[in-house]
Amino acid sequence: MAEILLTKSEIPDACPHCGYKLSPWQQVLLATDRALVCRACWYRIILDVNPESKKNDPRKPQSEGN
Numbered sequence: 001m002a003e004i005l006l007t008k009s010e011i012p013d014a015c016p017h018c019g020y021k022l023s024p025w026q027q028v029l030l031a032t033d034r035a036l037v038c039r040a041c042w043y044r045i046i047l048d049v050n051p052e053s054k055k056n057d058p059r060k061p062q063s064e065g066n
Helices: 025-031 051-055
Strands: 035-037 044-046
Touching: 035 051
Parallel strands: none
Antiparallel strands: 035 044
16 A cells, blocks of 8 residues: 655644644654644644645546446
């Protein structure tokens, strides 16, 4: 399975809901799991997967007109 690596600029350093600063460890968890719950407001921070990977998904058939 191909793993999508996120760059540091794609990982938020604060909660988008309340602005609580994420620790470096929380940023690592968010980059790895792509989901994290804010400790301050319990908001679910979910990172979207790269949309280009959905185009090249090997599980979907290439032609649907058969």
